[in-house]
Amino acid sequence: MRKHNFNPGPSVLPEYTLEQTSKAVLDLNGIGMSILEISHRSKEFEGILSETQELFKELLDIPSGYTILFLGGGASLQFAMIPYNFLNTKAAYLNSGAWASKAMKEAKFFGEVIEVASSKADNYTYIPKNYTVPDDVDYFHITTNNTIYGTELKTDPTVKVPLFADASSDILSRPMDVSKYGIIYGGAQKNLGPAGVAFVIIKNDLLGNIKRSIPAMLDYRTHVENNSLYNTPPVFAIFACLQTLKWLKSLGGVQAIYKKNVEKAQILYDEIDRNKLFRCPVRDVEDRSLMNVCFVMNDEYKDLEAPFLEFAKSKGIVGIKGHRSVGGFRASIYNALPKESVITLVEAMKEFEAKN
Amino acid sequence: MRKHNFNPGPSVLPEYTLEQTSKAVLDLNGIGMSILEISHRSKEFEGILSETQELFKELLDIPSGYTILFLGGGASLQFAMIPYNFLNTKAAYLNSGAWASKAMKEAKFFGEVIEVASSKADNYTYIPKNYTVPDDVDYFHITTNNTIYGTELKTDPTVKVPLFADASSDILSRPMDVSKYGIIYGGAQKNLGPAGVAFVIIKNDLLGNIKRSIPAMLDYRTHVENNSLYNTPPVFAIFACLQTLKWLKSLGGVQAIYKKNVEKAQILYDEIDRNKLFRCPVRDVEDRSLMNVCFVMNDEYKDLEAPFLEFAKSKGIVGIKGHRSVGGFRASIYNALPKESVITLVEAMKEFEAKN
Numbered sequence: 001m002r003k004h005n006f007n008p009g010p011s012v013l014p015e016y017t018l019e020q021t022s023k024a025v026l027d028l029n030g031i032g033m034s035i036l037e038i039s040h041r042s043k044e045f046e047g048i049l050s051e052t053q054e055l056f057k058e059l060l061d062i063p064s065g066y067t068i069l070f071l072g073g074g075a076s077l078q079f080a081m082i083p084y085n086f087l088n089t090k091a092a093y094l095n096s097g098a099w100a101s102k103a104m105k106e107a108k109f110f111g112e113v114i115e116v117a118s119s120k121a122d123n124y125t126y127i128p129k130n131y132t133v134p135d136d137v138d139y140f141h142i143t144t145n146n147t148i149y150g151t152e153l154k155t156d157p158t159v160k161v162p163l164f165a166d167a168s169s170d171i172l173s174r175p176m177d178v179s180k181y182g183i184i185y186g187g188a189q190k191n192l193g194p195a196g197v198a199f200v201i202i203k204n205d206l207l208g209n210i211k212r213s214i215p216a217m218l219d220y221r222t223h224v225e226n227n228s229l230y231n232t233p234p235v236f237a238i239f240a241c242l243q244t245l246k247w248l249k250s251l252g253g254v255q256a257i258y259k260k261n262v263e264k265a266q267i268l269y270d271e272i273d274r275n276k277l278f279r280c281p282v283r284d285v286e287d288r289s290l291m292n293v294c295f296v297m298n299d300e301y302k303d304l305e306a307p308f309l310e311f312a313k314s315k316g317i318v319g320i321k322g323h324r325s326v327g328g329f330r331a332s333i334y335n336a337l338p339k340e341s342v343i344t345l346v347e348a349m350k351e352f353e354a355k356n
Numbered sequence: 357m358r359k360h361n362f363n364p365g366p367s368v369l370p371e372y373t374l375e376q377t378s379k380a381v382l383d384l385n386g387i388g389m390s391i392l393e394i395s396h397r398s399k400e401f402e403g404i405l406s407e408t409q410e411l412f413k414e415l416l417d418i419p420s421g422y423t424i425l426f427l428g429g430g431a432s433l434q435f436a437m438i439p440y441n442f443l444n445t446k447a448a449y450l451n452s453g454a455w456a457s458k459a460m461k462e463a464k465f466f467g468e469v470i471e472v473a474s475s476k477a478d479n480y481t482y483i484p485k486n487y488t489v490p491d492d493v494d495y496f497h498i499t500t501n502n503t504i505y506g507t508e509l510k511t512d513p514t515v516k517v518p519l520f521a522d523a524s525s526d527i528l529s530r531p532m533d534v535s536k537y538g539i540i541y542g543g544a545q546k547n548l549g550p551a552g553v554a555f556v557i558i559k560n561d562l563l564g565n566i567k568r569s570i571p572a573m574l575d576y577r578t579h580v581e582n583n584s585l586y587n588t589p590p591v592f593a594i595f596a597c598l599q600t601l602k603w604l605k606s607l608g609g610v611q612a613i614y615k616k617n618v619e620k621a622q623i624l625y626d627e628i629d630r631n632k633l634f635r636c637p638v639r640d641v642e643d644r645s646l647m648n649v650c651f652v653m654n655d656e657y658k659d660l661e662a663p664f665l666e667f668a669k670s671k672g673i674v675g676i677k678g679h680r681s682v683g684g685f686r687a688s689i690y691n692a693l694p695k696e697s698v699i700t701l702v703e704a705m706k707e708f709e710a711k712n
Contacts, residue, residue: 003388010396039675072590073427106572109569196590215435231430235552
């Protein structure tokens with residue numbers, strides 16, 4: 001029996017992805033070798049890589065002039081690579097959560113960091129608004145979805161400098177105007193595939209802005225010039241991403257999944273708003289994330305937290321314990337999470353309310 | 357039908373590893389989630405990580421006082437991380453091949469690099485010997501096995517400074533005296549598992565030598581303090597490594613596989629030495645690698661190269677084309693390559709000789 005898997009990442013993947021990768025681990029398309037055993041220079045992997053890139057471009061409607069990289073080290077390594085490559089004097093960051101804050105910390109190794117706005121004082125319960133990005137910064141960095149706090153920046157900001165976005169936890173969950181971005185990057189382990197690979201969608205023109213001399217593996221020029229094949233890329237993780245992209249296409253693409261995601265989120269937020277036990281800690285309703293739905297027990301029911309977790313577990317629901325910095329609960333409802341799992345959670349919330 | 361897979365990496369893995377990982381991709385031990393879907397903070401992954409570390413320690417006889425890290429980015433990222441962390445003024449490198457040379461290139465970003473010896477002028481056909489490592493360098497770096505050239509440094513050098521080794525392509529293939537090393541590192545994709553994870557065996561005492569202020573992801577202290585869990589590690593790749601370690605233990609461990617490796621290599625080198633068509637380009641017999649067996653056509657038979665590749669292919673042999681900088685052939689005979697595959701190759705060499 002499959003669990004109702006609300007893990008924040010690594011997280012639930014489409015059964016299609018699991019079936020296809022499981023098969024390919026035994027034998028890739030009948031070639032007599034496993035996906036784990038083929039050379040990254042083989043024609044099989046060349047095909048896998050280019051199909052993954054093409055499908056990513058098609059699904060997210062990425063204009064020409066961008067390269068899609070698949071790199072090891074996760075989004076956390078990008079926190080350092082971005083300023084190493086692009087922070088020549090100063091850069092602007094929007095501090096909307098713990099991940100944005102970590103990205104800023106790494107940037108400070110390389111230059112001046114201007115925090116244009118922050119919701120830290122309010123425990124990141126909203127996306128900061130009404131800020132000004134200086135025209136003379138090297139780039140402006142945002143985090144589109146804040147996994148821990150359940151907030152999401154659902155619009156594409158308009159700025160005069162290169163716009164960089166960590167979209168680890170909402171990539172391919174909703175349409176984005178990629179042409180407004182210089183870089184969109186993230187770990188794969190939410191909406192794409194297993195942990196162990198980061199995607200970087202980078203505008204080729206940007207490479208001309210790099211002034212530093214940088215070790216090869218940390219230099220975006222290396223990876224663009226070598227099409228992610230400077231060193232051995234995470235072959236299996238890329239193959240798994242391809243399966244998820246195929247699954248997404250078969251569902252109708254990003255517009256179709258976006259509709260499903262809005263519907264799933266609505267069902268859950270409606271119940272949180274209705275149920276006397278719970279409330280959503282996000283201050284501004286428009287900032288509520290479609291991917292990570294945070295909710296806490298109302299003060300008078302605080303002692304029911306642990307019992308609710310146990311109750312949910314008995315229904316096959318896993319991964320809903322909130323991050324320690326918010327407490328309560330967090331239901332991560334990424335692309336691959338079935339609507340049935342959301343309904344199961346909502347029913348558990350109702351049943352638990354009736355009991356208490 | 358399984359191919360006779362002589363790929364240099366990613367390369368053949370034990371069927372046990374493939375079967376176990378294929379199963380776990382569908383469902384991990386009946387928990388209702390895939391190995392691709394579990395949290396890296398879950399008790400399941402905690403168990404996997406610690407079992408992998410313990411088994412690695414047991415099999416390679418790693419003394420106490422060392423930490424085993426599993427990081428993204430491959431060995432190539434370690435080429436930069438090592439000098440970023442440990443090259444304070446100058447470091448010594450043994451230039452035994454293209455990978456050593458790449459490691460040196462990255463080190464030059466951080467300080468002075470002393471090449472204690474090099475076999476580059478002879479196209480790396482031997483392991484440089486009779487060199488002196490200065491006492492005042494921050495560390496001495498070696499590459500234990502040179503995948504491209506088929507040479508291997510099979511003894512553990514004795515030096516007065518911290519000894520660092522890239523053992524990507526011969527880790528766990530033969531016993532090593534780990535106590536002589538400060539760091540042993542490498543990509544997993546030869547003797548351990550799939551591409552996408554690097555192992556770093558690091559002596560904890562060394563961390564006190566770090567003087568620079570370093571971005572978190574590039575700082576070994578981050579990863580040691582967080583036991584490889586600062587960011588999301590490559591969960592699946594680590595799980596696959598664990599299966600290979602279990603397989604290795606079931607065979608009798610490193611001493612047992614070493615005996616098998618010596619035997620496999622002997623069968624192949626004997627045939628190369630006997631067969632009138634081929635010769636081994638390695639200058640010093642004692643440097644011949646047990647992992648990557650390079651051989652070329654004798655000059656008078658040069659035009660038989662492509663036909664031999666075709667002939668081998670017809671016997672189910674793949675991955676034996678030599679690297680472009682050496683030419684000819686390279687049979688990578690890592691731990692998981694069955695003796696039967698070596699015998700099949702040797703028979704093909706004999707048959708091809710008889711035909712020509």
